[in-house]
Amino acid sequence: MTESEYLEQMKEMVIRQDHTLSRPIATNLETFNTLAYAASGNPRSLIVTIRENRKLTRGLVREAINSHYGQAIWAEHSDLANRYAGHRELIDWGRGFIEGEVLPSLYARNRRYNEQSIYFLVARDAPPAVRHALQLLCYSGVLIEGPSGRGRRRS
Numbered sequence: 001m002t003e004s005e006y007l008e009q010m011k012e013m014v015i016r017q018d019h020t021l022s023r024p025i026a027t028n029l030e031t032f033n034t035l036a037y038a039a040s041g042n043p044r045s046l047i048v049t050i051r052e053n054r055k056l057t058r059g060l061v062r063e064a065i066n067s068h069y070g071q072a073i074w075a076e077h078s079d080l081a082n083r084y085a086g087h088r089e090l091i092d093w094g095r096g097f098i099e100g101e102v103l104p105s106l107y108a109r110n111r112r113y114n115e116q117s118i119y120f121l122v123a124r125d126a127p128p129a130v131r132h133a134l135q136l137l138c139y140s141g142v143l144i145e146g147p148s149g150r151g152r153r154r155s
Contacts, residue, residue: 010036013043014050021050028056038065040144048072077140087136094133098142119146 001009011032015022025032032050039046045068050056053064077095081088102120110116122134137143 006041007033007036010039010041010043010046014047017043017047018051021054024054024056028058031056031058031061034061035064038069042141045069045073045141073141077137077142080136080140090129090133091136093129094137094142097133098137 011025014025014032035049035053035056036046038049049064049068052067053060074095077091081091084091106117106120122130134143134145138145
């Protein structure tokens with residue numbers, strides 16, 4: 001799927017859910033596109049962030065993204081521990097791992113190399129519990145699993 005096809009599909013899904021959004025989307029297409037990319041293919045996330053910012057004003061986009069992705073998705077992930085008590089340890093470990101290891105590491109790497117990378121790699125021989133915790137993060141929408149089998153070259 002091409003970039004333009006992705007954006008068009010996301011726009012169609014949103015308008016199908018709420019036809020009153022067609023005018024704000026047309027008027028603020030660049031803002032809509034930003035939110036569509038932030039949703040990473042998840043129409044539910046896109047619709048939630050647009051409903052929080054119906055006029056699609058540029059100034060409120062950061063607030064809507066922070067609210068939904070910074071708070072709501074984490075809250076949903078943490079709520080899994082209540083619904084699936086047997087997985088509480090994995091759910092808590094996953095959140096701690098992302099907040100304590102992955103995000104600081106990405107931030108430092110991006111500052112050091114003036115990059116904007118948003119991915120991390122998991123070792124092929126990572127324990128099953130780690131893989132399961134990361135799968136739960138994907139289920140919640142915190143992470144998106146990329147293609148497997150890609151290795152990093154050592155320099």
